Amino acid sequence: MIKAKKTLMVGALALAAVMTFSGCTSRNDDAGSTAGSGDGDSKIKVAFVPKLQGIPYFEAMNAGGKQAAEELGIEWLYQGPTTADAAAQADIVRSFIQQGVDALIVAPNDPDSMAPLLKEAADKGIKVATADTDAPNSVREVFVNQASVEGIGQALTDSIMTAMGGKGKYAIVSCGETAANLNAWIDVQKKYTAEKYPEAEIVDVVYAGEDQAAATSMATDLMNANPDLTGLVGECTSSAPGVAQAVKDAGKIGTVFTDGLGTPQSMAPYLKDGSSSASILWDVQALGYLTAWTGLQLAEGNAFEATNNVSADLPAVEFDSATKVLLLGPALEITKDNVDTFDY
Incomplete structure (x- = not known):
């Protein structure tokens, strides 16, 4: 899954692997069918709404989500506002609710104003979660956290x-x-x-x-x-x-x-x-992959284990059942000495 050029240790921080990303923000209609559902409209639809579309960070998450879609056989939908605006983000969330996606995952600009929309989605049978940024006072079923x-x-x-x-x-x-x-x-x-x-x-x-x-x-x-x-x-x-x-x-x-x-x-x-x-930072593309995987688990009604084998590169993702948080792993430090080993 995640192709690392090099793994580095900085102090007590274990450096994560990082991949090359692409900036595509359209539906991934070419995803495979190794898990989830079949082809076309029968695929499980996992929608991710970032704080802001078009910046390298969230485009890297999108690349990880797209790779997961190919490997897991789901449809990955990615759309965010062009400015970090809570109202614009809410409009996109409403659109995904109207589409009836199977899982809706949001990195909210304003957690409090997003909470009622997440409840609206849940009331309509959509599985809801947060990633990168939490809305702890909402009905979200899990928060995909990048690092502690x-x-x-x-x-x-x-x-x-x-x-x-x-x-x-x-x-x-x-x-x-x-x-x-x-x-x-x-x-x-x-x-x-x-x-x-x-x-x-x-x-x-x-x-x-x-x-x-x-x-x-x-x-x-x-x-x-x-x-x-x-x-x-x-x-x-x-x-x-x-x-x-x-x-x-x-x-x-x-x-x-x-x-x-x-x-x-x-x-x-x-x-x-x-x-x-x-x-x-952390492995941003791996965070996107974990986000897509999480959406699939929620849509299929699979329970999270204390330690989850997500993929060969994410073999031990921890889940805290008390806080309902999936933790990607430790942070990484990027310096002048290792920055050229990363591709995004």
């Missing part, structure tokens, strides 16, 4: 603190203000920074939406407002390159350090010129 909240938050903190020498002031440029996963990671960063790095301080958290240019502008403003700032964290795949670009534009490489959650190819130039120290 603590693992991501601590890895981001350790990375920026290593670059900053374990002390100093830094700020966070996040994306959606209501995104549950981003806010959970930020909570960990605040607590972990205070406990492990008493000489460090998070001075501000700002929100740029899923807009790289806005992230660059906000990071520039943060540096201007805080002349003694020595660190910036980009909390999502658009703000990570955004904050690095701001440092580069300001001529502060080596003075202000950055890290964040960026896809490898978007971060490669910044890692190589030193405007970013590291990117913390």
Whole structure:
């Protein structure tokens, strides 16, 4: 399934394998028939609605979902809003409900406003789940989680603190203000920074939406407002390159350090010129594969085991029955030394 070029270890983080992705967003009508149902309209339909369509991160998830569809014999439907807008995302969800898909999986921009729509889908017999971003106060049957909240938050903190020498002031440029996963990671960063790095301080958290240019502008403003700032964290795949670009534009490489959650190819130039120290991520395509597999299990009424053999490359995906969370695995760290081993 997932073709890895190289497996790397960074500290206590086991690096996951990453594949090449394609940006196709149409129905996968050419999926095989090794599992699920037969051909054409008889196939189980699994729909995934990302926060935002067209950015490398979610297109990589789409590539993983498409591969799963080919191997599992399901129909993978992928559509998201062209801006990170909760109302536009809700319209797409309503469309999939009207189509009567078998499983509907969403990465909600606004978990609270998405909850009633997930209930509407469930009331019509559609199996509902979340992936990448949770809606914990909804009727979702499972959340496909990319890595543990603590693992991501601590890895981001350790990375920026290593670059900053374990002390100093830094700020966070996040994306959606209501995104549950981003806010959970930020909570960990605040607590972990205070406990492990008493000489460090998070001075501000700002929100740029899923807009790289806005992230660059906000990071520039943060540096201007805080002349003694020595660190910036980009909390999502658009703000990570955004904050690095701001440092580069300001001529502060080596003075202000950055890290964040960026896809490898978007971060490669910044890692190589030193405007970013590291990117913390996970195997995004494997997350897409796991999302599609999860939809099939829900549609067929299969129970999740404590440890699930999803594929040869995902042989031990853990499920927490108390929280109804499937955990992809540990986070990975991308640096200038390994970024060229990743293809997306």
